Amino acid sequence: MSEQLSDASNRPDVPPESGGGAGADGSGEPGGAGKPASVTAPGPVSVSEGPGRARAAAASAPVSGPPVPPQNVGPDVPKVPAYLRPPQPADAWQHRGQQPPGVMTRLRAASPPAIGPGTLWSVFATALLSALLLGDGLGVNLLIVAVPAAVGAFFAARSAGRRLRPWTAVWALGGLVLLTIPALRDAGWPVFLATVSALALGSLALHGSRSWPGVLLGSVGLLASMAGGARWGWRGVRARADDSRGRVRTVARTTAVAVVLLIVFGALFASADAAFADLLGSLTPDMSIGDSPWRVFLFVLGLLGALAAAYSAAAPVRWDGITVRPGKARNRAEWALPLIVLNLLFAVFIGLQLVVLLGGYDKVLEETGLKHAEYARQGFWQLLWATVLTLLVIALALRWAPRGKAGDRTLVRSVLGVLCVLTLVVVASALRRMDLYVDAFGLTRLRISVAAVELWLGVVLVLILAAGVFGARLLPRAVMVSAAAGVLAFGLISPDGLIAEQNVQRHGDGATIDIDYLEGLSADAVPALNELPEPLRSCALENFQRDLGLRDTPWYATSWGEARARDILDEHPAANQGTRCYDLGREADERDGYEEEDSYDPY
Numbered sequence: 001m002s003e004q005l006s007d008a009s010n011r012p013d014v015p016p017e018s019g020g021g022a023g024a025d026g027s028g029e030p031g032g033a034g035k036p037a038s039v040t041a042p043g044p045v046s047v048s049e050g051p052g053r054a055r056a057a058a059a060s061a062p063v064s065g066p067p068v069p070p071q072n073v074g075p076d077v078p079k080v081p082a083y084l085r086p087p088q089p090a091d092a093w094q095h096r097g098q099q100p101p102g103v104m105t106r107l108r109a110a111s112p113p114a115i116g117p118g119t120l121w122s123v124f125a126t127a128l129l130s131a132l133l134l135g136d137g138l139g140v141n142l143l144i145v146a147v148p149a150a151v152g153a154f155f156a157a158r159s160a161g162r163r164l165r166p167w168t169a170v171w172a173l174g175g176l177v178l179l180t181i182p183a184l185r186d187a188g189w190p191v192f193l194a195t196v197s198a199l200a201l202g203s204l205a206l207h208g209s210r211s212w213p214g215v216l217l218g219s220v221g222l223l224a225s226m227a228g229g230a231r232w233g234w235r236g237v238r239a240r241a242d243d244s245r246g247r248v249r250t251v252a253r254t255t256a257v258a259v260v261l262l263i264v265f266g267a268l269f270a271s272a273d274a275a276f277a278d279l280l281g282s283l284t285p286d287m288s289i290g291d292s293p294w295r296v297f298l299f300v301l302g303l304l305g306a307l308a309a310a311y312s313a314a315a316p317v318r319w320d321g322i323t324v325r326p327g328k329a330r331n332r333a334e335w336a337l338p339l340i341v342l343n344l345l346f347a348v349f350i351g352l353q354l355v356v357l358l359g360g361y362d363k364v365l366e367e368t369g370l371k372h373a374e375y376a377r378q379g380f381w382q383l384l385w386a387t388v389l390t391l392l393v394i395a396l397a398l399r400w401a402p403r404g405k406a407g408d409r410t411l412v413r414s415v416l417g418v419l420c421v422l423t424l425v426v427v428a429s430a431l432r433r434m435d436l437y438v439d440a441f442g443l444t445r446l447r448i449s450v451a452a453v454e455l456w457l458g459v460v461l462v463l464i465l466a467a468g469v470f471g472a473r474l475l476p477r478a479v480m481v482s483a484a485a486g487v488l489a490f491g492l493i494s495p496d497g498l499i500a501e502q503n504v505q506r507h508g509d510g511a512t513i514d515i516d517y518l519e520g521l522s523a524d525a526v527p528a529l530n531e532l533p534e535p536l537r538s539c540a541l542e543n544f545q546r547d548l549g550l551r552d553t554p555w556y557a558t559s560w561g562e563a564r565a566r567d568i569l570d571e572h573p574a575a576n577q578g579t580r581c582y583d584l585g586r587e588a589d590e591r592d593g594y595e596e597e598d599s600y601d602p603y
Contacts, residue, residue: 107321107322111315112160113314115156115236119159120233122148122310126148127299128302130145131302133556133557135294135298137557138559140182141557142195150309152306153312154313156314162314168208171204172202175199178484181195182194184494186562193490194491204221206312207221211323212324213323225317233311329404336411339397340415342419350422383426383433387423387426387461390419413469424461442513443503459486463479463482500518500529503518504528515539519543523544526565535575535577535581537574538581548565
């Protein structure tokens with residue numbers, strides 16, 4: 001009987017002319033013009049009983065509820081085409097959900113949990129310290145601001161269930177160590193390099209990348225979390241404000257009372273004792289109405305940066321998901337022949353360099369008509385570009401290298417290994433040429449910078465050689481570590497101080513000295529310039545003494561190099577030499593006639 005009911009309920013409606021009646025639900029009347037009613041269960045009715053008995057059963061059933069209008073009943077009800085039907089909400093949402101996710105959605109690990117109170121307070125502390133401390137310059141304040149931001153990211157990562165991994169600790173500690181360079185050096189260029197490198201290492205610590213795309217994109221990955229971090233923080237603040245309005249008001253009242261007490265009693269104690277007033281003035285930031293927009297900007301920047309760091313720690317972007325497919329493998333002859341020819345060219349050049357270094361140097365200079373420094377200067381830039389292009393050739397060669405059999409891997413390692421070794425000799429030749437040029441003309445910022453880059457390229461070549469022997473799994477992270485270590489070493493050696501020291505030493509050996517150039521260095525050069533004899537010493541230090549006297553930077557924005565320069569000039573101030581400084585150090589042309597041939601020297 002139940003099967004008969006099921007068949008009847010699934011059978012389409014039939015018009016009365018065909019002799020069909022109501023279905024098992026008891027709805028409908030003859031001719032389709034009656035008023036059907038919802039009925040209680042009339043009991044099972046077989047479809048074989050005929051239309052008469054079905055109508056009788058429907059009429060004898062008790063009526064309950066309002067009448068239900070007929071649906072899709074009757075011969076004159078037209079069917080609506082599918083393309084004219086209104087869209088259903090369920091279908092629309094289902095269609096929207098079937099859209100492929102975006103790149104960032106696929107790469108981000110998961111939605112972060114709600115922001116915790118520890119993260120919120122750390123973010124607020126970072127923003128407040130940014131507004132109070134970063135407006136007067138860079139020094140130890142940059143490290144002070146970075147600490148609460150790192151703490152907030154740690155809280156966010158812990159709430160998301162992330163564990164501290166060894167490489168995460170390496171990147172985080174490396175970034176914090178790099179931020180000590182602004183506290184040590186007054187020169188802007190090593191400070192800038194250290195700050196950018198610290199941000200890159202911090203971003204890597206949050207995202208945990210290991211492949212080449214992951215390391216390159218992960219170092220700037222914080223930028224992709226700025227907008228998401230701001231929305232995440234706003235939702236967390238709103239949720240906590242709705243849940244704890246009373247506590248928020250209590251904290252606000254307590255903070256306001258504490259601030260009023262500090263201001264009132266601090267002003268009283270400062271007016272009562274001059275020493276306390278000086279101490280209070282050195283500890284508290286100097287804020288005025290004029291720099292309020294700048295302070296607001298720093299507050300917003302610190303807030304967004306801390307939120308982006310915490311958001312990345314809670315839901316990192318897996319940049320390793322971006323993969324670069326290897327190129328089509330070439331056969332051995334097609335791949336190896338150009339590289340073997342390049343190796344032969346390198347070998348011929350290096351052989352000539354060895355001949356020059358072993359005794360043919362004077363003969364080469366005699367045949368070319370160049371001086372020692374001119375010969376060194378002529379080839380350094382070419383050798384630097386040769387090193388860079390060699391690294392590009394190695395990268396492309398690995399992309400199309402044959403990799404079908406074990407013999408292919410042996411061929412690739414042999415050919416590229418020889419190329420790396422020969423390129424290392426080219427790096428050594430370039431550094432030797434730079435050394436000769438510095439001995440002749442002195443050290444400058446550009447000369448020490450390009451020499452440092454050439455030295456780092458040599459370290460990269462050594463890492464590539466090691467990867468060919470031990471495997472390339474750690475190569476991307478090793479290259480990033482070498483770059484960060486190079487930036488740290490560059491800041492620690494104090495390049496401006498080294499430049500001044502080398503030029504002062506050359507002057508002591510009888511060479512000329514360029515006072516105009518040395519006056520443009522930072523305060524890191526003052527200890528070395530203080531060793532010059534008078535009146536050169538006073539001429540070299542008079543600008544530093546005037547500039548440092550005009551500066552009124554607080555302790556948190558004063559570097560150790562600036563503080564040491566102040567102490568030296570306070571103990572031994574520079575004397576006023578008047579017009580004598582216009583001629584001192586400029587009595588001879590430092591280039592020994594080379595300027596007549598080429599008036600522009602990029603060094």
